[in-house]
Amino acid sequence: MALTIASNVSALNAQNNLNRSTNSLNKSIERLSTGFKINRGSDGPAALVISEKQRAQIAGLQSAIQNSEKAASVVQTAEGALSEINSILVKMRSLALDSANTGVNDSAAIAANQAEIDNALDTIDRIANNTQFGTKNLLDGSSGVSGSATSDVTFVKGGENATGGTYAVAVTTVAERAFVTAGATTTTTAADEVLTINDVNITVNAGSTKAAVITRINEFTTQTGVVAEDTGAIRLRTEAFGSDADISVVSDTASAATSTGFGTTLTTDTGVNVAGTIGTLAATGKGDVLTSTEGASKGTVVRIAEDTTSTTTLTQSVTGAAGDVSVVTSRLKFQIGANRNQMAEIAINDVRTDALGTAQSGNGFNSLAEIDVNSYDNAQDALEVIDAAIDEISSSRGTLGAFQANTLESVANNMRSTLENTVAAESIIRETDFAEEVANFTANQILVQTGTQVLSSATQTTQSILALLSSV
Numbered sequence: 001m002a003l004t005i006a007s008n009v010s011a012l013n014a015q016n017n018l019n020r021s022t023n024s025l026n027k028s029i030e031r032l033s034t035g036f037k038i039n040r041g042s043d044g045p046a047a048l049v050i051s052e053k054q055r056a057q058i059a060g061l062q063s064a065i066q067n068s069e070k071a072a073s074v075v076q077t078a079e080g081a082l083s084e085i086n087s088i089l090v091k092m093r094s095l096a097l098d099s100a101n102t103g104v105n106d107s108a109a110i111a112a113n114q115a116e117i118d119n120a121l122d123t124i125d126r127i128a129n130n131t132q133f134g135t136k137n138l139l140d141g142s143s144g145v146s147g148s149a150t151s152d153v154t155f156v157k158g159g160e161n162a163t164g165g166t167y168a169v170a171v172t173t174v175a176e177r178a179f180v181t182a183g184a185t186t187t188t189t190a191a192d193e194v195l196t197i198n199d200v201n202i203t204v205n206a207g208s209t210k211a212a213v214i215t216r217i218n219e220f221t222t223q224t225g226v227v228a229e230d231t232g233a234i235r236l237r238t239e240a241f242g243s244d245a246d247i248s249v250v251s252d253t254a255s256a257a258t259s260t261g262f263g264t265t266l267t268t269d270t271g272v273n274v275a276g277t278i279g280t281l282a283a284t285g286k287g288d289v290l291t292s293t294e295g296a297s298k299g300t301v302v303r304i305a306e307d308t309t310s311t312t313t314l315t316q317s318v319t320g321a322a323g324d325v326s327v328v329t330s331r332l333k334f335q336i337g338a339n340r341n342q343m344a345e346i347a348i349n350d351v352r353t354d355a356l357g358t359a360q361s362g363n364g365f366n367s368l369a370e371i372d373v374n375s376y377d378n379a380q381d382a383l384e385v386i387d388a389a390i391d392e393i394s395s396s397r398g399t400l401g402a403f404q405a406n407t408l409e410s411v412a413n414n415m416r417s418t419l420e421n422t423v424a425a426e427s428i429i430r431e432t433d434f435a436e437e438v439a440n441f442t443a444n445q446i447l448v449q450t451g452t453q454v455l456s457s458a459t460q461t462t463q464s465i466l467a468l469l470s471s472v
Contacts, residue, residue, distance in 0.1 A: 008459065014457075015455055017447075017451050017454075018451035018454075021447035021448045021451050022451075024444040024447075025441065028437055028440050028444050029441065032432065032437055034432070035431060037437070047429050047430070051426055054426040054429070055426060057338055058422050058423055058426060060338030060339065062419065064336055064338050065412050067335050068334070068411055068412035069412065071332075071334040071336065071408050072404050072408045072412075073133070074133045075400050075403060077133050077138060078400055079397055079400045079401065081131040082139070082396055082400070083397065084127060085124050085127055085128070086390065086394065086397070089124075089390045090390070092117055092121075093390070095113045095116055095117050095120075096117070096371075096373050096379050096386060097383065099373035099374075099379040099382075100373070102375070102379075110373060111374075117371065121353050124352070124368075125352050128140050128350070128353075129352070139350070140352060141350030143332050143347070143348045144329075144330065144349050145299075145349075146327075146328050147300070147325055147328055149169070149325045149326070151321075151323025151324070152322045153169045153304060153324065154304075155300075155301075155326075156301040156303050156354065156367070157301040157349075157350055157355040158300055158327055159292065159297065159327075160347050161298065162297055162299050162327050163296035163327070163329070165326070165327055166324050166325070167278050167296075167297045167324065167325050167326075167327065168279065168280065168321065168323075169276065169278050169304075169323055170277045170320060171276040171322050172319050173272065173275035173285070173319065174274060174307075175242055175271070175272055175273055175287060175288040176241065177237045178237065178245045178246055178247040178270050179237035179238070179269055180262070180268075180269050181233050181235045181236075182234045182255070183233070183261055183262065184233065184255045184257055184259070184261035185210070185232060185233045185261060186209075186233070186259065187210065187257045188209050189207065189258060190206060190258035191206045191258075191259075192204070193206075193251055193252060193259055194252045195250075196249065196250050197220070197224045197226050197247070198224040198226060198246070198249075198375075198377070200223045202216060202217060210234060214228040214230060217234075217236070223375040223378075225245075225364060225375075225378065226238055226239070227239060233261055234260060234261060241273075241274070241287040241288040242273045242285075242286060242287030243271055244286075244287065244363055245271035246268065246271075247269050248267070249262050249266075250262065250266040251263055273285040273286055274289070278292040278300060278302065278325065282294075284359075288304050288306070289301060289302070289358065290302050290303075290304065291358075297327060300327055301355075301358055303366070304322055331346060331347040332347070332348065334408070336408065336412070337411070344407050346399070346400070346403050348396065348400070351392075352369075353368040353369035354367045354368070354369040356368040357371075357384075357385035357386065357387075357388040357392070360381075363381045363384050364377075364378070364381045365385050367385070368386065
């Protein structure tokens with residue numbers, strides 16, 4: 001091999017190898033100090049892309065698990081409030097049963113029961129209006145299906161699966177109260193008289209004017225469900241609308257100007273249910289309430305307003321358009337997955353008293369808010385409405401429980417397993433294998449030390465030229 005001064009190829013070779021060993025050693029130091037074998041794109045471009053996507057998925061899974069746990073807290077808050085409402089309804093049912101025992105109870109006992117029921121109804125409405133998670137109301141219908149109405153229509157309740165939109169409400173048959181008019185116009189009663197209205201005996205004293213007779217009859221409205229009014233002759237009408245609103249009246253005194261005018265012949269009448277459509281599809285009528293049974297508005301309940309010019313019909317004195325009902329779906333939506341559109345939703349029904357136990361067939365009350373137990377028949381009707389309300393609350397609790405157990409908790413458990421496996425996969429790609437890297441570090445460290453020594457030796461080879469020159 002030729003000896004040269006200008007080019008020391010051996011030294012260059014040693015230096016090149018030393019640089020490579022030094023770079024490898026530096027990478028080993030970096031990997032050991034950071035714990036990652038992929039610290040920049042140049043460390044593994046494809047591995048970096050895969051790892052970053054998995055990191056995004058891991059972060060998404062962690063957030064989704066937290067979302068599911070928060071959602072479960074919302075559901076538990078609502079379910080806890082419903083549990084308390086259920087307890088109140090059970091107490092109300094006991095009071096209604098006690099009031100139905102009219103063979104034992106006097107008017108004071110029944111009035112005490114009614115007062116407690118009224119307080120319970122107020123409490124239910126208070127719970128429904130005030131149950132919140134943060135500032136979000138849960139039980140007033142705003143977290144489920146709510147709505148509004150125009151003209152002569154009042155929104156009562158939304159169907160759980162109703163589709164949001166505006167639906168026209170039309171009346172084909174107006175609802176009517178039951179009513180009976182006296183056969184003679186009363187001036188002043190000549191003798192004591194006993195009127196029997198809906199099986200309740202009412203004594204009218206001799207010398208009573210027509211106004212006094214009306215006042216006397218209205219003292220028993222809570223028991224009879226009947227209101228007396230002056231239309232020339234005395235007219236009796238039910239407070240409720242519909243085919244379940246009945247009236248019967250008979251007197252022990254013949255009809256005359258010197259009596260109440262109702263006579264000794266039993267007179268009866270029955271109201272008429274409203275009939276109509278919601279969104280052009282036939283709806284079921286009960287009293288003054290229409291319930292959608294099909295189509296996009298299914299389950300929507302509306303009340304038709306009373307005719308202010310008549311005490312016997314609803315607002316529509318003729319059939320036709322009554323107004324519109326707008327249904328708004330505000331179901332609670334939960335992001336329970338790591339990716340777009342991986343969500344679940346649930347509607348929590350309105351549990352205020354005017355939305356519970358609505359439109360029970362064969363019942364004089366249109367909702368829980370209307371119940372009273374001031375007579376045997378009313379107590380029986382109240383029991384049916386309360387039972388319906390208990391069923392609705394229990395159903396809502398079951399729905400919430402199933403959603404929590406089968407959707408939120410199951411999905412969260414699955415995501416925890418997915419998170420574990422994704423973290424393991426990302427760790428394999430990105431993190432340092434310390435056993436392997438320590439071996440590499442040791443080897444590179446030895447190579448650097450050896451390379452440094454070799455380079456030192458390579459630089460000494462040119463000095464042999466001096467020995468040749470000294471012999472000249």
